[in-house]
Amino acid sequence: MMLHIIKIGGNIINDEGKLLSFLEKFAAIEGKKILIHGGGKLATEMAEQLKIRQHWNEGRRVTDAKTLKIVTMVYAGYINKNIVARLQAKYCNAIGICGADGNLIQAHKREHATIDYGYVGDVDHVNVEFLLKLLEQDMTVVFAPITHDKAGQLLNTNADTIAQEIAVALASHFEVGLIYSFEKSGVLLDLENPDSVIPRISPVYYSELRKQEKIAHGMIPKLDNAFAALNSGVKKVMIGNAADLDRLIAGTAGTTLTHE
Amino acid sequence: MMLHIIKIGGNIINDEGKLLSFLEKFAAIEGKKILIHGGGKLATEMAEQLKIRQHWNEGRRVTDAKTLKIVTMVYAGYINKNIVARLQAKYCNAIGICGADGNLIQAHKREHATIDYGYVGDVDHVNVEFLLKLLEQDMTVVFAPITHDKAGQLLNTNADTIAQEIAVALASHFEVGLIYSFEKSGVLLDLENPDSVIPRISPVYYSELRKQEKIAHGMIPKLDNAFAALNSGVKKVMIGNAADLDRLIAGTAGTTLTHE
Numbered sequence: 001m002m003l004h005i006i007k008i009g010g011n012i013i014n015d016e017g018k019l020l021s022f023l024e025k026f027a028a029i030e031g032k033k034i035l036i037h038g039g040g041k042l043a044t045e046m047a048e049q050l051k052i053r054q055h056w057n058e059g060r061r062v063t064d065a066k067t068l069k070i071v072t073m074v075y076a077g078y079i080n081k082n083i084v085a086r087l088q089a090k091y092c093n094a095i096g097i098c099g100a101d102g103n104l105i106q107a108h109k110r111e112h113a114t115i116d117y118g119y120v121g122d123v124d125h126v127n128v129e130f131l132l133k134l135l136e137q138d139m140t141v142v143f144a145p146i147t148h149d150k151a152g153q154l155l156n157t158n159a160d161t162i163a164q165e166i167a168v169a170l171a172s173h174f175e176v177g178l179i180y181s182f183e184k185s186g187v188l189l190d191l192e193n194p195d196s197v198i199p200r201i202s203p204v205y206y207s208e209l210r211k212q213e214k215i216a217h218g219m220i221p222k223l224d225n226a227f228a229a230l231n232s233g234v235k236k237v238m239i240g241n242a243a244d245l246d247r248l249i250a251g252t253a254g255t256t257l258t259h260e
Numbered sequence: 261m262m263l264h265i266i267k268i269g270g271n272i273i274n275d276e277g278k279l280l281s282f283l284e285k286f287a288a289i290e291g292k293k294i295l296i297h298g299g300g301k302l303a304t305e306m307a308e309q310l311k312i313r314q315h316w317n318e319g320r321r322v323t324d325a326k327t328l329k330i331v332t333m334v335y336a337g338y339i340n341k342n343i344v345a346r347l348q349a350k351y352c353n354a355i356g357i358c359g360a361d362g363n364l365i366q367a368h369k370r371e372h373a374t375i376d377y378g379y380v381g382d383v384d385h386v387n388v389e390f391l392l393k394l395l396e397q398d399m400t401v402v403f404a405p406i407t408h409d410k411a412g413q414l415l416n417t418n419a420d421t422i423a424q425e426i427a428v429a430l431a432s433h434f435e436v437g438l439i440y441s442f443e444k445s446g447v448l449l450d451l452e453n454p455d456s457v458i459p460r461i462s463p464v465y466y467s468e469l470r471k472q473e474k475i476a477h478g479m480i481p482k483l484d485n486a487f488a489a490l491n492s493g494v495k496k497v498m499i500g501n502a503a504d505l506d507r508l509i510a511g512t513a514g515t516t517l518t519h520e
Contacts, residue, residue: 049310050309050310069338072337072338072341072342073333073334073337073338074333074337075337076336076337076340076341077332077333077334077335077336077337077338077340077341078329078332078333078337080336080337081332081336081337081358081360081361081406081414082332082414084360084361084408085360085408085412085413085414086412088360088363088408088410088412089410089411089412093362093363094361094362095357095361095362096357096358096360096361097355097356097357097361098341098356100341100344100345100348100356101341101344101354101355101356101357102353102354102355102399103348103353130397130399133393133397137390137393139362139390146341148344148345148348150348150349151349152345152346152348152349153345154341154342154345
């Protein structure tokens with residue numbers, strides 16, 4: 001049976017109704033599964049309430065020490081534990097963790113010649129052994145996008161990247177399906193037309209679409225990462241609306257990326 | 261070898277230097293160990309910064325929905341993950357969790373005829389099996405004092421109680437030493453004299469001390485709970501200064517409660 005690794009986007013988390021309906025479908029997925037969540041605007045709201053000014057450097061948000069504290073509280077505390085409690089209520093035995101727990105994801109502080117990103121981590125290593133133990137015990141792992149540097153420093157890390165790294169790290173142990181679920185219906189052929197979802201994209205078709213500049217700018221890094229994951233042994237990547245999670249997995253909604 | 265279950269008090273957590281020196285000693289303890297932390301005044305400070313007024317009912321703090329959000333963020337997020345990251349740096353493979361994770365501690369919302377405590381949980385059940393699995397894998401468990409009701413609701417739960425419940429639940433599997441570490445040196449014979457620590461207290465001696473009203477009022481519930489834990493199979497209970505953790509465990513500092 002396939003191991004499903006599912007990332008949910010921040011906008012789903014911000015919407016109580018959408019989140020609950022997503023978790024309902026998530027809990028019903030048969031077999032082993034891992035959920036990776038972002039934090040969305042809850043962290044930004046908390047920063048505003050605490051009057052912690054968000055700094056930007058060449059268009060990128062900087063995770064300074066105070067912002068790191070907020071994302072650690074909001075992602076690894078509030079959001080993570082609420083998702084776990086709700087899954088428990090649906091008889092889905094979940095455990096909420098971040099990359100520091102069990103030394104699951106070791107990362108290093110991003111270094112860049114001109115931009116100071118602050119406490120942002122780039123992943124070095126996924127500790128597969130402990131993840132395998134948790135999955136063996138039929139635990140559903142709920143992952144907050146915080147990692148550590150093994151020297152005592154927590155680091156804010158992109159949730160899409162974490163999903164991809166975990167998927168690749170587990171690809172030699174399971175048939176892995178990686179799912180990016182958010183508020184859009186999938187990869188659109190025509191950005192103006194929400195019904196123009198492309199059901200399947202192969203690497204060849206993807207390079208055609210890129211040449212024709214048919215892929216929305218914001219979608220390109222996601223798709224590049226998705227194809228990199230496929231090249232590293234992940235079986236399928238599915239992209240689509242969190243509200244359609246069951247149909248995404250069945251392949252009857254959203255966009256499925258495949259090897260051929 | 262003894263399983264050590266160690267509760268650290270909030271005042272240690274508030275003091276960066278004391279916390280780091282405690283964690284150094286904690287990481288050096290040989291054998292299996294579990295750390296339970298409170299949150300101290302960090303949660304109160306956060307409530308003040310967010311202008312969330314703390315409500316009191318007949319002298320007791322009420323955990324309303326907003327306060328529950330804060331304690332979940334601060335205890336299960338900020339404090340828990342920072343402790344884990346620091347232990348990882350000391351080659352202590354730790355995992356930070358709360359009672360909702362793995363359904364480890366199921367509780368119910370406290371009901372009281374006259375006082376509304378809000379989202380405060382009283383423990384029903386500790387899921388020993390999953391804890392045993394984590395300990396078997398040589399994971400050091402770091403526990404935030406949040407539980408859940410298995411119906412989706414997180415609950416704020418007393419950290420001393422959690423330590424005691426976990427100790428009792430594991431007493432049939434390990435020789436358990438339960439340690440309450442805080443800023444005081446132990447149980448004092450003379451409250452005015454910090455050097456008057458009582459090294460050992462048996463149940464018989466305890467009832468004598470109670471009769472003579474020698475036990476400080478605030479210490480009585482701690483000691484009552486400690487003796488209850490001993491009666492339920494816990495081997496030793498040690499009470500003393502977090503700065504003396506190694507000596508507490510060796511029995512050369514603090515107060516040790518024993519069966520006889």
